Amino acid sequence: MAPSSSPLLTSESGEKYANVKWEELGFSLTPTDYMYVSKCRQGESFSDGKIVPYGDISITPCSPILNYGQGLFEGLKAYRTEDDRIRVFRPEQNALRMQTGAERLCMTPPSTEKFVEAVKQTVLANKKWVPPAGKGTLYIRPLLIGSGAILGVAPAPEYTFLIYVSPVGDYHKVSSGLNLKVDHKYHRAHYGGTGGVKSCTNYAPVVKSLVEAKSSGFSDVLFLDAATGRNIEEVSACNIFIVRGNIVSTPPTSGTILPGITRKSISELARDIGYQVQERDVSIDELLEAEEAFCTGTAVVVKAVESVTFHEKKVKYRTGEGALSTKLHSMLTSIQMGLVEDTKGWMVEI
Template identity: 60%
Template sequence: MECGALPSQSHFASCSNKQHSSNSIHVASPASNVTRESADIDWDNLGFGFMPTDYMYVMKCSHGENFSEGQLQRFGNIELSPSAGILNYGQGLFEGLKAYRKHDGNILLFRPEENAKRLRMGAERMCMPSPTVEQFVEAVRDIVLANEKWIPPPGKGSLYIRPLLMGSGAVLGLAPAPEYTFLIYVSPVGNYFKEGLAPINLVVETEMHRATPGGTGGVLKAQSAAKAKGYSDVLYLDSVHKRYLEEVSSCNVFVVKGNVISTPAIKGTILPGITRKSIIDVARSQGFQVEERMVTVDELLDADEVFCTGTAVVISPVGSITYVGKRVSYGSSGVGLVSQRLYSALTRLQMGLTEDTMDWILELK
């Protein structure tokens, strides 16, 4: 079915008519509308922060219908009704993935279909229509090629891709919004943690939680307080027993003991990370025993190594954990051997430096 018309009170400032706007670009051949020069950026000092690029991708749909044709538009601010579902009832979600440039000029995506599947799973729980896996992957392809000049050179970073799905239609009572917007924007990025592939220092939060009572709004507060004290980030515990590991603010966590790598099992409050899933497969292929289960703080403090995984960080080795005032350090020579080994294996695969035996890489050109 065709997507619903865009209501006058909820529209994109740069394109109020999706069929006739001079700022719209049909997605059939985005490459023909884009120049190929490299962006004027100091790639060697690229951090992890938002940087406006040339184009964003927009696709709209009315409640009860299916997403259809989307378009590339010039990047710009969006305009929403104060009564939009995303603003009033939080009816929205986001994804995150990256594009990498190879030395031969090819552009690679890492498992975009997994992001599409996770988006659809989340949308179903929030009573939102969502793009098909094929629509999602094609939209990501279009937005990456349209912003090709913003992709860092090999080894200098990546193009971070942020798909959003939100209830953009106006609604007053608690109900699904009458209209939905699927939007993708991109930004060139360097390392998420300023340390790069160097040990980070975490503090275990014992009062606030990422999910359930004491969570959500408290997460930003806990993270800000931790960084003010010199920590890189916060590691959260479960909200019931307060002794089992959950996640770092934006990363999954892994604990290494001998040849065994343990990570908290997915049980509703832990993000089913795609990097997490990939690291588990890579580790098992290298002969490690990987366990997905409840992991206690005591095991954390007694570990040989600890590391975090996520789209933004890929892998971040943990140099120390501080728990109720006690600091435990891991290793004395920087990055742990297991962290280094898994980081190298995954990033070389993502950047096209090794053979893709997992069939995880999508080449765009």
């Protein structure tokens, strides 16, 4: 874009920060100034999108996203460092995951280059909404939706790639750790389904279980596999790990588990400090006997599990200072916030 028409001027010429009470941020929507929108015919390539004022989009009522769930989302974050640089965590990983999801849902995705460039543009346009260092992050939500008109069940003739952002604080309001309820009625995913990609279709179906659990005082829900009901899979919107001695285990990404980018990064960090990380089926019995359990995800980061309740049984886990999750949380956020050197090349400067 020519400087004269760039919305970045608005951001850069104005105040350094938006009028937000940073201390009060939770994981809820704070609308910002701009969003990114790009459209593409099925099978063609996304050309350069546009930064436009944040607001409602216009879409045909007979689009597959409204009728048939043909949509993918991503979630990543931008961090402000103490010395006022703004950086994004592994955006190319989100781009690749969107491409895998698009293949599964017969959608046309943006290239990795276009995706990362769009993320950068969106963050830059909303620079004053990136919280001060240590006060939160700018949550970035890329969407790929089937937006063209079609009546029957089929791929959309047109796709929209859109990115909006919101400054956020903690996903869960609990300080010590999550109190999870194991769901023995609903399942999240099945083999031959879409559990392994970030399809919108994986989320509305778990809301009922989540609402029921929250109304009983739980923080979140842990789902078991649909095939046997014996192995743990995922929490409603994050991955889970268990720890026993020197071994850290997490369910494998064989089709029903979302290949989390935080999951992958935390596995690497755990190996770096001498833990053996196993990706394998983890039974509910193993979870109940573990020393520690924790969740990972872009929204939750790394969060200790304080307790798991399965039927009438409630088991407590190690949390706090001595917990591995505390160590891993610190290692990851130190990289993200620029407190230690990013030797892995995970951070992308805006």
